[in-house]
Amino acid sequence: MTVAKSILLFGFAALLEIGGAWLVWQGVREHRGWIWIGLGVAALGAYGFVATLQPDANFGRILAAYGGVFVAGSLVWAMAMDGFRPDRWDISGALLCLIGVGVIMYAPR
Incomplete structure (x- = not known):
């Protein structure tokens, strides 16, 4: 259950x-205004708290692993929200990052 919880938190x-x-x-570059910026800042602040809920107690390990999740998640977000279409190198790189997440977080110690 700990691995499942960790994956959900990521x-x-x-x-x-x-x-x-x-x-x-969107608020700055697309001139949507301060409400968008404020919501974004609030979400970024909430991210910092969610990261502390990971079962592993090592900040460096969690943040390093999250980097791989961020890479893959950013491509998925761009596809869903901006119509971005990743090429095979984007996908290959994201998969390598996710393999790294698995090794960093879930390898037997």
Whole structure:
């Protein structure tokens, strides 16, 4: 159950961080205004709290692993929200990152 909880927390953290950054981007770059920026900043702040809920107690390990989740999640977000179509190298890179997440977080110790 701990691995499942960890994976769910990584997914929720990705939603908050990527979504928050996207909202700030929309507010600034697409001139959608301060409400979008404020919601983005709030989501980014919430991401910081969600990361602390990971079962592993090592900040560096969690943040390093989350980097791989962020890479893959960013591509998925861009596909869903911006119509981005990743090429085979984007997909290959994201899969390598997710393999790294698995090794960092879930390898036997």
